[in-house]
Amino acid sequence: MVLHFDILRTVWPALLRGTLVTVELTAAVLVLATPLGILVAELRSIPNAAVRITLGILSGIFRGIPPLLILFFVFFGLPSLGITLESLPSAIVGMTAYMAFYFGEVFRAGLESVPEGQWRAAEALGLSKGRTMFRIILPQTIPAALPPFISHATEVLKGSALAAAVAVPELTHAAKQVFVVTYRPFEILIAAGAIYAVLDSALLVLQLYGERWAARHRAVR
Amino acid sequence: MIDMTAPDKHPRSMVEVTGLRKTFGSLVALDGVDLSVDAGQVVAIIGASGSGKSTLLRCINYLDPPDSGDVWVNGHLMGIVEGASSVRRAKDRELRRHRADVGMVFQHFNLFPHFTVLQNIIEAPMAVRGVTKAEAIATARELLAAVGLAGKEGSYPSHLSGGQQQRVAIARALAMKPRVMLFDEPTSALDPELVGEVLRVMRDLAENGMTMLVVTHEMAFAEEVADTLVYFDKGKIIETGSPAEMMRNPQHARTQAFLQRLLRRG
Numbered sequence A: 001m002v003l004h005f006d007i008l009r010t011v012w013p014a015l016l017r018g019t020l021v022t023v024e025l026t027a028a029v030l031v032l033a034t035p036l037g038i039l040v041a042e043l044r045s046i047p048n049a050a051v052r053i054t055l056g057i058l059s060g061i062f063r064g065i066p067p068l069l070i071l072f073f074v075f076f077g078l079p080s081l082g083i084t085l086e087s088l089p090s091a092i093v094g095m096t097a098y099m100a101f102y103f104g105e106v107f108r109a110g111l112e113s114v115p116e117g118q119w120r121a122a123e124a125l126g127l128s129k130g131r132t133m134f135r136i137i138l139p140q141t142i143p144a145a146l147p148p149f150i151s152h153a154t155e156v157l158k159g160s161a162l163a164a165a166v167a168v169p170e171l172t173h174a175a176k177q178v179f180v181v182t183y184r185p186f187e188i189l190i191a192a193g194a195i196y197a198v199l200d201s202a203l204l205v206l207q208l209y210g211e212r213w214a215a216r217h218r219a220v221r
Numbered sequence B: 001m002i003d004m005t006a007p008d009k010h011p012r013s014m015v016e017v018t019g020l021r022k023t024f025g026s027l028v029a030l031d032g033v034d035l036s037v038d039a040g041q042v043v044a045i046i047g048a049s050g051s052g053k054s055t056l057l058r059c060i061n062y063l064d065p066p067d068s069g070d071v072w073v074n075g076h077l078m079g080i081v082e083g084a085s086s087v088r089r090a091k092d093r094e095l096r097r098h099r100a101d102v103g104m105v106f107q108h109f110n111l112f113p114h115f116t117v118l119q120n121i122i123e124a125p126m127a128v129r130g131v132t133k134a135e136a137i138a139t140a141r142e143l144l145a146a147v148g149l150a151g152k153e154g155s156y157p158s159h160l161s162g163g164q165q166q167r168v169a170i171a172r173a174l175a176m177k178p179r180v181m182l183f184d185e186p187t188s189a190l191d192p193e194l195v196g197e198v199l200r201v202m203r204d205l206a207e208n209g210m211t212m213l214v215v216t217h218e219m220a221f222a223e224e225v226a227d228t229l230v231y232f233d234k235g236k237i238i239e240t241g242s243p244a245e246m247m248r249n250p251q252h253a254r255t256q257a258f259l260q261r262l263l264r265r266g
Helices: A005-043 A049-063 A067-081 A087-112 A116-124 A129-166 A172-180 A187-218 B053-058 B093-101 B117-129 B133-146 B162-174 B192-207 B219-225 B244-248 B253-265
Strands: B014-026 B026-037 B042-049 B070-075 B081-083 B087-089 B102-105 B178-185 B211-217 B226-231 B235-240
Touching: A005 A087, A005 A172, A005 B081, A049 A087, A067 A087, A067 B133, A087 A129, A087 B133, A116 A129, A116 B093, A116 B102, A129 A172, A129 A187, A172 A187, A172 B014, A172 B093, B014 B053, B014 B133, B014 B211, B026 B053, B026 B070, B042 B219, B042 B253, B053 B178, B070 B244, B093 B102, B102 B162, B117 B133, B133 B162, B162 B178, B162 B192, B178 B226, B192 B211, B219 B244, B219 B253, B226 B244, B235 B244, B235 B253
Parallel strands: B042 B211, B042 B226, B102 B178, B178 B211
Antiparallel strands: B014 B026, B014 B070, B081 B087, B226 B235
16 A cells, blocks of 8 residues: 555645644633632532532533533533534533543542641631632642643543534544545544644643652652 | 720730630530630640640631630630621631731641742731731741741752751741740651750740740650640640649649659650
8 A cells, every 4th residue: 555645735724724623622621621620629528518419429420421422412402401502612511511520530639639737737827718729739739630630631632523523623523524535544544643642742741841840849748 | 897906805814715615526625625824925735645735726726616615815806706786706817817816836847848948938928917028038037047947948848857847837837926826746746856956946936935835745845944834634624833843743643644654655
């Protein structure tokens, strides 16, 4: 078999457009689901049992059903309730909904890794709860939470291909559209895979940077 | 709005605790504690572990709000706000202001590991007292010099010995300019050779007139520095007196037994 990568010279604008949509979707989901994940983690640690149990059940549901089903539900199901979203927003909403619970688990483990004495010390100094959370506690969750956070972020990036099913013109969708008309699936899919690999490594660079930061500030236990 | 600077109805002592009770489920941690500490006085609190000594300290600064009883610090009732016609529980924000008058030092130091020594000390004065960064840094440098750690501003806690960390923790508490300092077994987590440097800082502090409540097992320190020794058992104060007197001649059988155990252990 002969590879003809010169086909990429013709199709690169389509792949680039797809890449931009993939980056946009992934970034939007990460930006929305991260703070929501922190919120879920915090709410799951409060004394109110009803809130804790409800969130625990929701977390189980959202992490237990196929992501594709959630995307279908938002795109095809919600219009029955009078909520109609375009494909990209519905993919963002659907992915954010389940990723918030994945990140909730990540941050819960992270928060539990910070000794109780840190809260005590901040409280004794008169620091507010919000300031304690953002200045004292969250930065210390980084060593425990960063690796699983990045691995979940990679899942978001890969999972964004599912959005093709609700007609989002992201990278996998774009690749398929161009190989069906050019008949060069092999080269085009390799090119798409290479683009995903580059995007993945951007996340890994973030992880390395974060781990180096955390190592510099590591506590001795 | 309550004026925090005006003297109140209870101006006699710096710390006045009356009828303090605290339970955790079925466990009675404090069972009606009364204690009065004059300004500049040092009170050493001894007792077996689980006797409620640490809970007493945490109730005094309302880290653990007591079930009942009153805590007066510098003439102000902790955790309570008195309006013109009503008395109510302090909101979180108000409680934080009350608490700023009470410094606390923990057994395990609890420094913020991702902050440098300097950041550890200036964080609360800037956030809670509204001190400018320049002022906070100037104060921090003075305090570090006072605890023998000048030049350690840029170090992270993990690079310091336990004794150094505890001295930073003392400086951090002092940076809030508290009226009272609470020490919760400040030397119990330290290697024996590091205990002295922390006790030295505490002795200096006492000599400079700080009001201090110290939960400790360091009997030599208690005898030398404390004005009053308090023996705690099962959530109650069993015996109070001058340290020398009490250690030579404990009145209560349980105090005798405890001191014997402690002295035998060395």
